[in-house]
Amino acid sequence: MDKIVIDGGVALEGEVSISGAKNAALPIMAATLLAPGMHRLHNVPSLADIRTMKRVLGLMGVTFEEPGAEKGGHTGPPLQGAPLPDEALAVDTSNLTGWMAPYEVVKTMRAAVLVLGPLLARARQASVSLPGGCAIGARPINIHLKGLEAMGVKITLNQGYVEAKARELKGTEIILDFPTVTGTENLLMAATLAKGTTRIVNAAQEPEVGDLAQFLVALGAEIEGIGTDVLTIHGVETLVPAPYTVMSDRIEAGTYLAAAAITKGKVAVTNAPVAHLTAVLEKLHEAGVRCTIAGDCIEVQPGGGLTGVDAKTLPYPGFPTDMQAQFMALMSVAKGASVITETIFEDRFIHVGELKRLGADITISGNQAVVRGRRHLSGAPVMATDLRASASLIIAGLAAQGTTEVHRVYHLDRGYAKLVEKLSALGARIKRVPA
């Protein structure tokens, strides 16, 4: 187990390039099951969760080619084509030998449930461990299962596993009780090969859902309403592999914007999905953060104090829950008070206790946290508890006076590629050492 050690107080300076979006790459990797053959994916971020999804697919007989295949990164029969450039992934789904996502994998990454829809569409069966709760909430998948049953899937729960079978998937209208992101994605993938037309009403509109939909269209799926809350999918007979480039990560981008702002630095965030950051940019502007935008580059300008502003997390296009912890770190050194309301997850304030160890003044009441800005934070040892909570501790540590040690950094490895390298390149005094 490593820890990250930061000597705070350095204004970040320079340029940082955003990697591919984890929450687009994961469903897209699962979707390769729908089209037997070789898929060449680009801009796939180098993350622990991506490696976990490869493990899940590998258990089903899927094989991969790593960049520079001659290094022997490839398992299974030789794949055609030159080795892929870095951040690229060749996925061969020609031969499926299984349809199970076991507990020991799903418990480490709940996104493994994304194989459910594709397996049912491809193999008409699946055995996927229930994900169980996690640090930020119970996170059931009842809406996924209710939608699949509406499409004709027979589902039984057996010793913590979802055992799903379907003679055939049939198109139907599904109204989601909540615009669940992976629920929408599972149903969208299942519908591409169903008989007839499926309408998903109250669908999640997160950009990552749109990126998955664009990938499915590239495979030959017929989908209307991409980017809206009603998706209409006309089932087709077969889908065929197609090359695809994953979108860049709006949450990684937002995280670096917050890091630049809290250190009063001057940082250009490039390869940023500007169009997907409207709510985040609006909130940062309201808080006094000055940004200039040119194409896919967002440059945070130094100067101008931070003002405490309220924020409320909402499904897209509202302020994203995955930026809540990072924004709270920023507000902890803003002038005045900020009320942060979390409406998506029932227990996503675990980072509050750790931020308070750094001197933040935060009071929780139900799903609201009242942050009273302090002139500065003070470094201390803290513990990461989930992916975005870890990011908020890093952000706070960059601004805190003295040394901050963030423990259990494996949480960060799940969603931030090359974080220490990227922050070091911006001048941060940061290193990763054995705990």
Ligand code: EPZ
């Ligand atoms: C996705 O999780 C993301 N993960 C999460 O990102 C993100 O926080 C979340 O969407 C919300 O935007 C991936 O895309 C891999 P939900 P997901 O289903 O799909 C309730 C990160 O940091 N719900 O939209 O699991 C659920 O309990 C991660 O990258 C049901 O009640 O989120 C939660 O309260 C963290 N029943 C709310 O809906 C269901 O069947 C939103 O969940 C499904 C969801």
